[in-house]
Amino acid sequence: MNEKINWRPGCDLAVLHLRARLMRALRAFMDQRNILEVETPLLIRAANYDLNVQNILCQDESADPRPLALHSSPELFMKRLLAAGTGPIWQLCKVFRKGEQGSYHNPEFTMLEWYRPGMDVQGIADESLALFQHIRESLGFAPLPVHRISYREAFETVTGINPHHADAKTLAFWASKHELNVHQPESLDRDQWLDLIMNERVQTRFDANAYTVISEFPASQAALACIRNDEYGTPVAERIEIYQGALELANGYYELTDPAEQRARFEYAAQQRRQNGQPELVVDARFLAALEHGLPDCAGLSVGIDRLLMTLTGETDIRRVLAFDFERL
Template sequence: MQQWQPSASIEALRGRAAVIDRIRQFFAARDVLEVDTPALSVAAVSDPQLFPFATAFVPDGGGEPVWRYLHTSPEYPMKRLLAAGSGPIWQLCKVFRNGESGGRHNPEFSMLEWYRPGFDHHRLMDEVDELVGGILACVPARRVGYAALFAEVLELDIHCCSEEELARQGRERCGFVGELSRDGWLELLFSHCIEPSLIEPTLVYAFPASQAALAMIVEHDDAVPSAARFELFVQGMELANGYLELTDPDEQSRRFSADIQQRKEAGKAVLPVDELLVQALRAGMPSCAGVALGVDRLVMLALGAERIDQVIAFGFDRA
């Protein structure tokens, strides 16, 4: 096949269009507003594990360049819309993550993100299951707690075991020779030993509170306080990540500061914080649940594709 040709077949692109049409119908039937937010932002994502693309805006006629970042998710501006009174919203857009390329990753990919004021994470799990089940014609997802999966698959009680025990398990099971934090060992064991076993649709919830990201902490999902967060896995592949969203502006600022400190300790570049999001939270964002879903991966599952470049018109090596 010549380099100018698409990486996906025309048949696959028709199948992709059909999936996107199903998504649009799903939200139209529920009266959820479709929105479109900027791909370029003055602030970057706070997550220390993500690396955004940066670009400089140079004013016509000269002047100092102004740095902007291609979004890794439309989360922050969508939350500003919620604070402005938008009601339930959804968006399907291109997002960009530097350094991510492979069979399941493309540096530019399509993300579906939606927010439901008045929903908690359990009610949003119902809706995610309904959308994905309708598109994939699969059984309803099993729901299981994060700690329960460690006990089931690895016979580990993560509430009681020491960091030394997690490190020993990580080295023995995954062959990792470096040093990690407690969360680092948990994430390594989950991704290498648990995630591949989640073949049937599985919604995992009650993540450790230390892995809350932008989710609230709740008391009732596990034996200890946990993050009101869930992830959906199908065929051993992560498909969606959802939260009962954090609405406290002071806690949001604290987590931004913690992310900055984590970046510094890891020797990574410190990126600008989205103060506009904090301002929106201070103005008052409604209690809501939100989720991001990888559309390319959903299409892969729907069409039985093995690689992400088989379901996008031009993969990274042909863009």
């Protein structure tokens, strides 16, 4: 009977060796730049501020009324370390996101995250690209060319629509006209339409043999990033994403340091969660206290390590680069 149970890993053993070499190259890169490696808790007491991410809740026998969950990012703890004066830091950890399962997603995955005081978002984008090229060279792969384009330019090239000014109705009409049909389209807001069109029609045109850096996101998608005016006077988020083909590898911000603005964004996220019927947002008071103390001007960036490994192996399914994916638990 046991012979019929699939106990084997989901990836080839050669992929495990390649992953180990990738990790060695990554650590060498960070060591060369004197960036401090840190560890922070996997368990959190504050719900996620990102409306697109759901935490995996844990059973908790303590008297603390706040829910306990597995983190979806080490960001807030790492910023508390920055406020304490660590200087540049990086972390490699497992993160967890409920319901994320598919060719590019697994509920548990490996994330690299690092922060650079005194650096802007373009600087950390450049450092991320240098890391990717270093890893490729260390593992015997040729470097890739880099394309840089703003969110506005990428979106307008495909749709003819300015994403910073279009309303939900305009975006929904374009999507319907181009056979992007969704269940209950009236339930989607402007940002959800932007995400849908970007994911299904814009990113799919990115060069599979190059890194594409997208910058100047809509201000409504700033999350924990600063907002500034672009060359047209339009507010944009100081945020970047890096892709190889349609696969997102990295997401970086010039980090928000204003505690009042951060609290306002948390309160807005809490309101949206209530309207969407999502679990209540517990504001992270310790994180806000760290901002009050003073978070240095800095940029931060996260990388999906499993996806990066996919680009090196040529695999198109994340399960083929994991020893044991969610279905093998």
